[in-house]
Amino acid sequence: MAAQTDLWDAIVIGAGVQGCFTAYHLAQNSKKVLLLEQFLLPHSRGSSHGQSRIIRKAYPEDFYTRMMDECYRTWAQLEREAGAQLHRRTELLFLGMKENPGLKTIQATLSRQGIDHECLSSVHLKQRFPNIRFTKGEVGLLDKTGGVLYADKALRALQHVIRQLGGMVCDGEKVVEIRPGLPVTVKTTLKSYQANSLVITAGPWTNRILRPLGIELPLQTLRINVCYWREKVPGSYSVSQAFPCILSLDLAPHHIYGLPASEYPGLMKVCYHHGDSVDPEERDCPKTFSDIQDVQILCHFVKDHLPGLRPEPDIMERCMYTNTPDEHFILDCHPKYDNIVIGAGFSGHGFKLAPAVGKVLYELSMKLPPSYDLAPFRISRFSKLSKAHL
Ligand SMILES: Cc1cc2nc3c(=O)[nH]c(=O)nc-3n(C[C@H](O)[C@H](O)[C@H](O)COP(=O)(O)OP(=O)(O)OC[C@H]3O[C@@H](n4cnc5c(N)ncnc54)[C@H](O)[C@@H]3O)c2cc1C
Numbered sequence: 001m002a003a004q005t006d007l008w009d010a011i012v013i014g015a016g017v018q019g020c021f022t023a024y025h026l027a028q029n030s031k032k033v034l035l036l037e038q039f040l041l042p043h044s045r046g047s048s049h050g051q052s053r054i055i056r057k058a059y060p061e062d063f064y065t066r067m068m069d070e071c072y073r074t075w076a077q078l079e080r081e082a083g084a085q086l087h088r089r090t091e092l093l094f095l096g097m098k099e100n101p102g103l104k105t106i107q108a109t110l111s112r113q114g115i116d117h118e119c120l121s122s123v124h125l126k127q128r129f130p131n132i133r134f135t136k137g138e139v140g141l142l143d144k145t146g147g148v149l150y151a152d153k154a155l156r157a158l159q160h161v162i163r164q165l166g167g168m169v170c171d172g173e174k175v176v177e178i179r180p181g182l183p184v185t186v187k188t189t190l191k192s193y194q195a196n197s198l199v200i201t202a203g204p205w206t207n208r209i210l211r212p213l214g215i216e217l218p219l220q221t222l223r224i225n226v227c228y229w230r231e232k233v234p235g236s237y238s239v240s241q242a243f244p245c246i247l248s249l250d251l252a253p254h255h256i257y258g259l260p261a262s263e264y265p266g267l268m269k270v271c272y273h274h275g276d277s278v279d280p281e282e283r284d285c286p287k288t289f290s291d292i293q294d295v296q297i298l299c300h301f302v303k304d305h306l307p308g309l310r311p312e313p314d315i316m317e318r319c320m321y322t323n324t325p326d327e328h329f330i331l332d333c334h335p336k337y338d339n340i341v342i343g344a345g346f347s348g349h350g351f352k353l354a355p356a357v358g359k360v361l362y363e364l365s366m367k368l369p370p371s372y373d374l375a376p377f378r379i380s381r382f383s384k385l386s387k388a389h390l
Pocket of ligand 1: 013014015016017018019036037038039045046047048049052053054055173174175176201202203204205206209224225226271319320321343344346347348349350351352353
């Protein structure tokens with residue numbers, strides 16, 4: 001295998017949304033960047049595929065809400081650069097019991113940061129959203145910034161713009177070995193490359209890449225069933241009827257969220273924010289299916305609260321979350337090799353934030369001061385990580 005003589009400023013492993021936005025920022029800043037992806041693009045084996053994702057500013061934590069300002073601007077910039085619509089504002093309706101502390105915290109963050117929102121009593125909810133059947137005592141919080149991102153289109157747009165800016169995207173090349181050092185050497189199934197810095201954004205495969213580098217992060221990979229439900233009256237839960245995204249906090253052990261019918265006409269997406277633990281190589285393997293429980297939870301939810309939808313899913317697609325114990329991201333340098341940067345553990349909420357994540361990973365890889373306080377995202381917060389894992 002002949003070594004390539006070119007020296008890259010940075011190599012990024014993984015062309016999911018986080019790797020793409022990292023390469024985008026590197027290329028925007030005139031860095032020589034190589035983005036490596038194990039599968040041929042586009043693919044549906046990771047966490048970033050599919051038609052849609054929710055975007056919102058509403059978070060319990062100020063630090064995510066603050067990052068979202070820049071994210072909205074960068075998503076809009078990408079739309080202009082790619083000449084494609086990637087975002088549609090729909091508003092996002094949080095539903096929870098009046099005394100739900102999470103709902104109160106989110107509302108406090110929105111108020112503190114001056115973000116347009118509205119609190120809705122049970123009476124107002126019934127008037128405004130006749131297609132939803134509410135539980136007694138349930139109230140609403142409407143995040144006016146909420147909307148939908150077109151995920152597959154966004155990835156296509158990003159890869160197009162990265163190439164336009166001079167970045168190189170190589171798909172169908174799996175990274176099989178990393179030799180730390182300056183430069184760092186990266187071997188794929190096809191070639192060997194060298195770079196001054198390396199960014200690892202390998203989603204559910206992160207620990208497979210990190211183990212030979214002497215570190216194992218506390219990540220859990222979950223299989224998520226992405227369910228679409230047919231409208232009894234076409235259009236009744238659709239974006240064209242101004243139906244919002246919804247996020248129900250209290251009616252199941254984990255959140256349930258929905259996106260108005262848009263990508264598949266006549267079908268609304270309603271999903272459970274949890275799933276079974278799974279090896280990423282076996283996500284779609286029929287032998288490991290034991291996932292009916294979360295679909296049953298959704299069937300009950302749809303039957304009881306969205307009476308205008310048929311109560312069994314019409315379409316089921318699959319995706320993966322890679323969760324950390326506190327569900328906050330990992331954005332940090334490898335504890336031993338400071339020119340190896342890690343972006344991982346996006347815990348089912350990383351898509352909307354990818355513009356800011358990519359910027360921070362670019363900054364870490366170029367040894368620039370990060371634009372955000374990275375304390376919540378440091379590897380060292382997992383104090384129980386034993387020496388054997390580092
Ligand atoms: C069903 C579902 C719904 C979601 N909804 C939302 C939402 O509404 N809002 C939101 O903000 N977020 C949402 N998310 C979360 C968001 O989609 C993820 O946080 C994000 O896509 C993670 O991106 P990633 O780049 O880290 O991972 P991935 O997309 O998995 O990318 C990792 C890439 O690395 C590649 N790779 C791995 N190993 C190698 C190797 N050795 N060599 C080369 N390449 C390699 C993989 O093939 C893959 O392409 C949702 C996720 C799911 C699954």
